[in-house]
Amino acid sequence: MPEGLYGALAEFKSPEDLLAATRKVREAGYRNLDAFTPFPVDGLDRILRLPRPTIAFVGLAGAVAGAGIALIMQFYVNYDYPLNVGGRPIYAISAFAVVTFELTILFSALAMLVGMLWQNGLPRLNYPVFDTDRFHRASKDRFFLCVSADDAKFEAGETLAFLVGIGALSVELVPG
Amino acid sequence: MSDRSDILPTRQSMGRIADQLTDIPLHFPVERRWLIAMMFASALLLLLMVSVVELFTRGVGIWGINIPVNWAFAIHNYVWWLGIGHAGTLISALLLLTGSEWRNSLNRFAETMTLFAVVCAGIYPILHLGRPWYVYWMFPYPATMGVWPQFRSPLEWDIWAVLTYLTVSLAFWYTGLIPDLAAARDRATRRGWQIFFGVTALGWRGSARHWLRWSQAYRLTAGLAVPLVVSVHSEVSLLFAAGQIPGWHSTIFPPYFVLGAAFSGFAVVSIIAVALRSWFGLENLVTNDHLDMLGKVLLATGLMTGYGYVFEVFDALYSGETHEIQTLVDRLAGAYAWTYWGAVLFNFIPLQALWWRVVRRSGWMLLLVSVSVVIGMWLERYMILVTSLYRDFLVSSWSHFTPSFWDWSTYFGTIGLFLVPFLIAIRLVPMISIFESKELLHEEKEEKQHA
Numbered sequence: 001m002p003e004g005l006y007g008a009l010a011e012f013k014s015p016e017d018l019l020a021a022t023r024k025v026r027e028a029g030y031r032n033l034d035a036f037t038p039f040p041v042d043g044l045d046r047i048l049r050l051p052r053p054t055i056a057f058v059g060l061a062g063a064v065a066g067a068g069i070a071l072i073m074q075f076y077v078n079y080d081y082p083l084n085v086g087g088r089p090i091y092a093i094s095a096f097a098v099v100t101f102e103l104t105i106l107f108s109a110l111a112m113l114v115g116m117l118w119q120n121g122l123p124r125l126n127y128p129v130f131d132t133d134r135f136h137r138a139s140k141d142r143f144f145l146c147v148s149a150d151d152a153k154f155e156a157g158e159t160l161a162f163l164v165g166i167g168a169l170s171v172e173l174v175p176g
Numbered sequence: 177m178s179d180r181s182d183i184l185p186t187r188q189s190m191g192r193i194a195d196q197l198t199d200i201p202l203h204f205p206v207e208r209r210w211l212i213a214m215m216f217a218s219a220l221l222l223l224l225m226v227s228v229v230e231l232f233t234r235g236v237g238i239w240g241i242n243i244p245v246n247w248a249f250a251i252h253n254y255v256w257w258l259g260i261g262h263a264g265t266l267i268s269a270l271l272l273l274t275g276s277e278w279r280n281s282l283n284r285f286a287e288t289m290t291l292f293a294v295v296c297a298g299i300y301p302i303l304h305l306g307r308p309w310y311v312y313w314m315f316p317y318p319a320t321m322g323v324w325p326q327f328r329s330p331l332e333w334d335i336w337a338v339l340t341y342l343t344v345s346l347a348f349w350y351t352g353l354i355p356d357l358a359a360a361r362d363r364a365t366r367r368g369w370q371i372f373f374g375v376t377a378l379g380w381r382g383s384a385r386h387w388l389r390w391s392q393a394y395r396l397t398a399g400l401a402v403p404l405v406v407s408v409h410s411e412v413s414l415l416f417a418a419g420q421i422p423g424w425h426s427t428i429f430p431p432y433f434v435l436g437a438a439f440s441g442f443a444v445v446s447i448i449a450v451a452l453r454s455w456f457g458l459e460n461l462v463t464n465d466h467l468d469m470l471g472k473v474l475l476a477t478g479l480m481t482g483y484g485y486v487f488e489v490f491d492a493l494y495s496g497e498t499h500e501i502q503t504l505v506d507r508l509a510g511a512y513a514w515t516y517w518g519a520v521l522f523n524f525i526p527l528q529a530l531w532w533r534v535v536r537r538s539g540w541m542l543l544l545v546s547v548s549v550v551i552g553m554w555l556e557r558y559m560i561l562v563t564s565l566y567r568d569f570l571v572s573s574w575s576h577f578t579p580s581f582w583d584w585s586t587y588f589g590t591i592g593l594f595l596v597p598f599l600i601a602i603r604l605v606p607m608i609s610i611f612e613s614k615e616l617l618h619e620e621k622e623e624k625q626h627a
Binding site: 014015034035036037038039040041044045048050053055056059073074077078080081083085088092095096098099101102103105106108109110112113115116117119120122123124125126127129130136137138139140141 | 189190191194195316322323324325326327328330332333336337340343344347348350351355358359361362363374375378379380381382383384385386387388389390391392393396397400401403404407408411414611612614615618
């Protein structure tokens, strides 16, 4: 990896241009890529060969934990302080259903949202791509493709020229 | 698909939408009107503070409640506010899952409405406690008294349901907001805004990897939020249905409450949509087609609530139970018949105007119908509470309820508690989802090209 360099950033006008360019960049042999878009672009994950996200399993783990905690809590407090209400069962699972359901959802939702931020490495307030001149439009109406300097095939001048060749509106090097 | 009209006008660009929506917080266009609204809302909030100080000093005796009507304004407004909140979650979560594109212009402020409506609802049971400083007794902590909360009681379920709902709504709202906070951060020029949006956006950079995980988390949370809404308001109805009071002890209560909640909530969403769109000139994003859809949903949920009214009567008659039938007669012709007929009148009569397309597509007419629905649903909750309690089993315990000054002042005060944070939210964050609007606009343009 060249010293003090994060990668090469190319700007595109539309999601279609970005998809086409990403395909070409992959075909040219670049592997260490990332794209920055104002909204989720359909199909980009397949071209970039991103692994399937595992948030669903995080949510499942949260749900199981929530249900378990809720049931244990309700069984325990009724065991520790049994109150006879007209002879009704102390361990009334039907009466425990509401709180169990609520905590299942609470733990599952929070696990997914915290897990999403955690896996994304956020919050991280600064990041190399923010230092470039045109990146502020990635949240507006431009679509960016970044070839990492860690890529085996990366060579600053050559990569920039290649990106210009496949129709980038602008290209620049990202200081690392 | 060429005959399907687009919900967002395609003669606008993505960049323009981003600028228009981020400019609302960054270069606030209606400072004067906002200040006037804020003064009005703050006055109401001040009224709430005075009422609460009075309440905490002198106790719940300052309200009109007494035996037998010991649940009146506090629980009535609790149910009313919570119901209003539910429409926000339904719009953003249910319609996200069904792929209804028209939600994208409405979900943000509808969710914001949910948050503050739930806060207004949530303070009422605490105010009603009598000794509100013991609210922590509702939580299971190892108390020196050796007792635990009673988990077989709907009153205990309530606190878990409402707190879960508030937390999940807040998390869902914030997750959807992160990409828009990043958009505002990148447009901000003044130092203060840059820091505010820079910190709250958590460094979002729109990476493809991040979007992938974000989408999965967002959609799955939406999938959880829909059953959550249904469970929360069903649980609220169990506060009533699990008791033996005639007029409450009925299995129709959970669906009847949930539908009524959605009905009142969609009315408030319509009011906010019409108001915001005229304040900020958002006709290009909240179009007449959006109002049309809102009108249809309002009409549909209203008719379902009407079905609940019919079945409530049927339920009482079919039970053949003397006290049930007597409560029914009290509702239709008793001392509080005005609440029953008022609810019917305000809920269902102006609503019929929504059968006409021209009414649904006209902002001010939709607004009037919605205001009527909000009043009607308020009367309905009053009716359910008071008409069941004022005459129960024993003639010797029959009595009446008249709201006192402090009942009213607390209620109007909660409107301030809703409006103040809502107005602040309008001032600080984009009130229409920027990235979802752009995504939809892009899809529409794509379709147009292929057609």
